[in-house]
Amino acid sequence: MLNSPIDEIKARLDIVTVIGSYIKLSKAGANFRAVCPFHSEKKPSFFVSPAKQIWHCFGCGLGGGIFDFVMRIEGVEFGDALKILAQKAGVELKPISKELKTERSRLYEICELATRFFEKQLYESKAGKEAKEYLLKRGISEESIKKWRLGYSPDTWQGLANFLTFRNYKQEEIEKAGLALTNERGSFYDRFRGRIIFPIFDLNSQVIGFGARVFKEKDKTEIAKYINTPNTLLYDKSRVLYGLDKNKVGIRKKNECILVEGYTDVILLTQAGFENVIAASGTSLTPYQLKIIKRYTENLIISFDMDLAGESATKRGIELAQSLEFNIKVLSLPTGADPADVVAENPAHFEKILKEKKSIVEFYFDNAFDQFDKDKIEGKKEISKILLPVIKRIPNEIEKSFWINELAKRAELKEEAILAELKKVKIEEEILGLEAEEIVNLPSKSRKDLLEERIATLILKDKKNMDVINKEDLDFFSPSIVKVIELFQKNLDMSDLDSELKNLVSYLSIKAEIEEEIDSKEELKNCLKEFRCLQIKEKLDKISKDIKKAESEKNTKEVEKLFQEFNNCSRLLNNIEKEYEEKNN
Numbered sequence: 001m002l003n004s005p006i007d008e009i010k011a012r013l014d015i016v017t018v019i020g021s022y023i024k025l026s027k028a029g030a031n032f033r034a035v036c037p038f039h040s041e042k043k044p045s046f047f048v049s050p051a052k053q054i055w056h057c058f059g060c061g062l063g064g065g066i067f068d069f070v071m072r073i074e075g076v077e078f079g080d081a082l083k084i085l086a087q088k089a090g091v092e093l094k095p096i097s098k099e100l101k102t103e104r105s106r107l108y109e110i111c112e113l114a115t116r117f118f119e120k121q122l123y124e125s126k127a128g129k130e131a132k133e134y135l136l137k138r139g140i141s142e143e144s145i146k147k148w149r150l151g152y153s154p155d156t157w158q159g160l161a162n163f164l165t166f167r168n169y170k171q172e173e174i175e176k177a178g179l180a181l182t183n184e185r186g187s188f189y190d191r192f193r194g195r196i197i198f199p200i201f202d203l204n205s206q207v208i209g210f211g212a213r214v215f216k217e218k219d220k221t222e223i224a225k226y227i228n229t230p231n232t233l234l235y236d237k238s239r240v241l242y243g244l245d246k247n248k249v250g251i252r253k254k255n256e257c258i259l260v261e262g263y264t265d266v267i268l269l270t271q272a273g274f275e276n277v278i279a280a281s282g283t284s285l286t287p288y289q290l291k292i293i294k295r296y297t298e299n300l301i302i303s304f305d306m307d308l309a310g311e312s313a314t315k316r317g318i319e320l321a322q323s324l325e326f327n328i329k330v331l332s333l334p335t336g337a338d339p340a341d342v343v344a345e346n347p348a349h350f351e352k353i354l355k356e357k358k359s360i361v362e363f364y365f366d367n368a369f370d371q372f373d374k375d376k377i378e379g380k381k382e383i384s385k386i387l388l389p390v391i392k393r394i395p396n397e398i399e400k401s402f403w404i405n406e407l408a409k410r411a412e413l414k415e416e417a418i419l420a421e422l423k424k425v426k427i428e429e430e431i432l433g434l435e436a437e438e439i440v441n442l443p444s445k446s447r448k449d450l451l452e453e454r455i456a457t458l459i460l461k462d463k464k465n466m467d468v469i470n471k472e473d474l475d476f477f478s479p480s481i482v483k484v485i486e487l488f489q490k491n492l493d494m495s496d497l498d499s500e501l502k503n504l505v506s507y508l509s510i511k512a513e514i515e516e517e518i519d520s521k522e523e524l525k526n527c528l529k530e531f532r533c534l535q536i537k538e539k540l541d542k543i544s545k546d547i548k549k550a551e552s553e554k555n556t557k558e559v560e561k562l563f564q565e566f567n568n569c570s571r572l573l574n575n576i577e578k579e580y581e582e583k584n585n
Contacts, residue, residue, distance in 0.1 A: 118151025
């Protein structure tokens with residue numbers, strides 16, 4: 001009998017499936033491993049144990065169960081993680097009172113209700129039907145309109161605001177959700193009016209914000225074509241990738257991600273069968289977005305117009321992707337066309353463009369040589385100005401050498417001159433703020449700490465190893481290690497542990513599972529021998545200090561007593577070391 005929704009969620013969901021929906025896991029014996037999503041690393045040190053339903057990263061020290069993972073990766077509190085996992089598990093949560101709901105939960109509700117309001121307007125209002133007709137003419141199917149939950153915001157000042165306040169949501173809450181504004185005179189009005197609405201979803205397909213587009217010709221020249229939800233508690237444009245909730249499986253399956261500029265591009269490409277496409281906010285790429293993409297693939301295909309000669313946000317985003325060692329390709333679209341136009345006219349044409357994609361370095365080369373005259377000295381300098389930083393960022397020395405040679409040939413320059421200029425190039429990489437916020441600073445561990453962990457790991461590996469340990473040994477262990485050993489020994493419930501102890505349990509448990517097959521009992525004996533020696537050496541050090549103090553105080557009896565104690569400890573240390581040497585000879 002399951003006592004709570006938490007127990008039911010844990011019973012229904014497998015940790016490998018949950019974590020695997022966020023990051024790419026690979027099999028590692030009985031466990032799974034991945035590159036950690038919480039700190040920057042090249043070699044995977046993040047492990048998931050299906051047997052124990054826990055995870056741990058040996059690089060940054062984070063770990064826990066499914067709730068800990070979702071809370072951290074979604075950046076939410078426990079209540080919101082419970083809601084996310086309940087939806088995944090199909091577990092119905094009992095309604096909670098308005099007073100007990102978190103601010104975040106209320107904003108989710110407001111965004112969901114707003115989406116339903118916009119959807120209804122698209123289908124039932126006169127202007128909404130015009131907007132829907134526009135979408136159909138663009139090539140977006142009825143099925144896609146429903147799948148992406150497209151809507152229409154009526155061209156009135158308080159249509160949505162009145163709808164939400166009537167349902168007992170406060171004006172401040174509606175404003176905090178990014179759906180309304182208050183002017184200088186105190187008037188409260190809708191942010192989105194007379195526009196097609198594109199709901200923006202988080203990874204769990206919950207609405208967190210909106211993009212809004214004008215569609216009438218007269219509006220296109222008078223007001224901004226697109227407006228978006230401002231940053232809110234739910235929505236941060238630097239961390240959101242439109243379409244990822246629906247296309248993350250396709251990205252992982254294809255092992256490549258097509259990055260486009262607009263919502264319509266994502267919808268039409270997905271509709272045409274390209275189910276590995278997403279859009280950033282505009283054409284810029286942030287460290288956060290790139291780290292999210294890297295959970296699914298390291299192959300990035302860029303499909304929007306780029307002027308790489310200037311210091312554009314696009315260029316900075318691409319440079320950042322290069323520094324993160326993405327394999328970047330670029331699509332060459334017809335002049336003036338975007339992916340939506342190409343695929344709406346002929347999906348096979350886009351497929352052909354996709355097959356002819358260029359590497360980012362090749363694209364830079366073609367772009368630079370098309371813009372400037374290589375036969376003039378000024379042209380050579382401008383070409384080099386664009387290409388030298390690109391070449392400098394190439395991590396592989398063989399590939400770097402190839403492009404240096406290519407630049408020398410095409411620009412008719414000597415390699416020596418290029419190498420000399422390359423040394424002068426300074427590249428300023430952005431620091432990934434995500435790591436600074438989320439990585440745990442692991443404290444340095446003493447030899448005693450490491451031995452304790454090793455001993456606990458060997459006990460977790462095989463309960464029979466407890467026979468090797470004396471009760472006196474446990475008296476010298478830290479309380480947390482003793483607690484872990486007792487929990488494991490007696491099969492006690494670990495759900496009520498504090499987060500620090502729970503993290504230690506996950507760390508030691510997974511460490512025991514991924515430990516290579518060795519004679520664990522013999523290894524344990526060796527560790528205990530060293531642990532005991534350390535204890536005696538610490539005691540000898542303390543006695544030496546006490547002897548000096550007693551001598552300075554001219555306390556003869558205390559000095560004699562301490563010397564006797566010192567000699568006894570020394571003999572014990574010698575006996576342990578001698579016994580160990582005899583066993584190994």
